[in-house]
Amino acid sequence: MPRFWMLFGAQVFGAFADNCLRNATIVAIIAAASVSRGEDFYFFGELANEAGTIVSIGFTLPIFMFAMLSGQMADRYPRHVMARRLKFLELILMSLAALWFFLGQALPLVLTLALMGAQTAFFQPVRFALMPQYFPPERLNRANGIMQAGTFIAIVTGLGVGGYFFEVENGRTIVSAMLIGAAVLGAALAAKLPPAPPPGNEKVHWNIPLIAYRYTKEAAKTPGVFFPILANGYFWLVGALLLAHMPIFMRDQLGGSNQDYALLNAFFALGAGLGSIIAGVVAPRIREPKQMSAVALVVGMAALLGVYWYTRVPFTGDFDLFGPEGYPLLALFVISSAANGVFAVPMLSSFQANAPKAISARIMGVANMTNGLFATMGAILASVFRNAGVDPAEMFLVLAAMGGVVLAIMIFRFRMFHGRHVGAEGV
Structure with missing residues (x-):
């Protein structure tokens, strides 16, 4: 499967670089929040405390804005050529971001993100x-x-090293070098992708709101596409909310360090990767993979409730993530994120397999637009809930409740679908 591994490598090196840079930027800005204006990574005073939200929105909002245009282009132009050019562009942007990070310039860094x-x-x-x-x-x-597993392993590594190496000697140089190295490898692998001609030749429409409405409507009427797209978007919402929330949770509820924050994020992403591997192995062997998604939701909700119960009282003293008080929290986060990974894979496969081939990339554009919208909403909600008085531990109650809503919708759809089939058989 050499073509798979070329695509796999291009994806995972990009995911590593993105998350390494995002986490290093969040840690750097929050660490500089109490420092005077002339210091490195200064970011508008108290606004730096919202770095997790701002960085997440800065990264995910463009995904929402440009997804439909990119989906059209992927249906019109050779996909392997687009992948190569986009990875070359990533190399340029990541080199620029590495320079801003090395120089300690927060605002240009956020704009490059x-x-x-x-x-x-x-x-x-x-x-x-x-x-x-x-x-x-x-x-x-x-x-x-x-x-998915490879992507989350890359996210694990990126989150971990991005947050960890910022605080070590010569950390900026190390992070900057890793960003450029990952971008070089991703571009080199994308250059080897085999030809993949587009399925259609329709012109690109620049009226983005109109075309977004048109293809969202097309996705909504295609069986096995729209709800899995929304469910996959929910997965992104949870991830973005947690990425924006974790620095405050670690600081205010646990009393941990920036390195603890980076490592806790890494364990969360590690769990998602393990869940993706489990789903990839189990889903092809069961009759209805989406039922596995529902079970995973229940497990994930239980783990989130466990996080709330365990951290509802702020920790006092020195918190040790790898000590007796840290191990239960690590286990709960890994279980929760693994459940999310199991939940997402059957949904992703459903809309990929059911999308009409002639407009498949445009349907993927709808999915990407939804992912960007939901991720942006997740980052905003983290700030909204926090400013509304939801304490860091209670945020996990909110997440469990959101999972309950998604589960209720899944049960309703399952009953409605089987009710129609039973009625048809009775006739």
């Missing part, structure tokens, strides 16, 4: 559309499981 979000908006529909083009439907769950 927003450009990286736009690059991601154009790459993801291409990547999503290449999967069913390279693999038949019966192999999609396994391929997606491996791809």
Whole structure:
């Protein structure tokens, strides 16, 4: 499967670089929040405390804005050529971001991250559309499981080293070098992707709101597409909310360090990768993979309730993530995130396999637009809930409640679908 590994490598090196940079930026700005204006990574005084939200919105909002345009282009132009050019652009932007990080310039760094979000908006529909083009439907769950697992392992590594190395000697140089190295490898692998001609030749429409409405409507009437797109967007919402919330949770509820924050995020992403591997192995062997998603939601909700119960009283003294008080929290986060990974893979495979081939990349554009919208909403909600008085531990109650709403919708849809079939059989 050499073509898979070329695409896999291009994706995971990009995911590593994105998350390494995002987490290092968040840690750097929050660490500088109490320092005077002349210091490195200064970011508008008290506004620096919202760095998790601002950085997340800066990265995900462009994904929402440009997703439909990128989906159209991936249906019109050769997808392997688009992937190569976009990865070369990533190399340029990541080199620029590495320079700003090395120099300690927060505002240019956040703006460059927003450009990286736009690059991601154009790459993801291409990547999503290449999967069913390279693999038949019966192999999609396994391929997606491996791809998702690799992506989350890259996220684990990126989150961990981005937050960790910022505070070590020569950390800026190390992080900057890793960003450029990952971008070079991603571009080199994308250059080896085999030809993947587009399925259509329709012109690109620049009226983005109109075309977004048109293809969202198309996705909504295609069986097995729209609800999985929304469910996958929920997965992004949870991830963005947690990324924006974790620095405050670690500081105010646990009393941990920036390095503890980076490592806790890494464990959360590690769990998601493990869940993706589990889903990729199990889903092809069961009759209805979406039922596995529902079970995963229940497990994830229980783990989130466990996080709330365990941290509802702020920790006092020196918190040790790898001590007796840290191990239960690590276990709960890994279980919760693994459940999220199991939840997401069947949803992703469903809309990939069911999207009409002639407009598959545009449907993936709808999915990417939804992901960007939900991720932006998650980052905003983290700030909204916090300013409304929800304490850091109670945020996990909110997340569990949101999971309950999604589960209720899934049960309702399952009953409605089977009710129609039973009625048809009775007739």
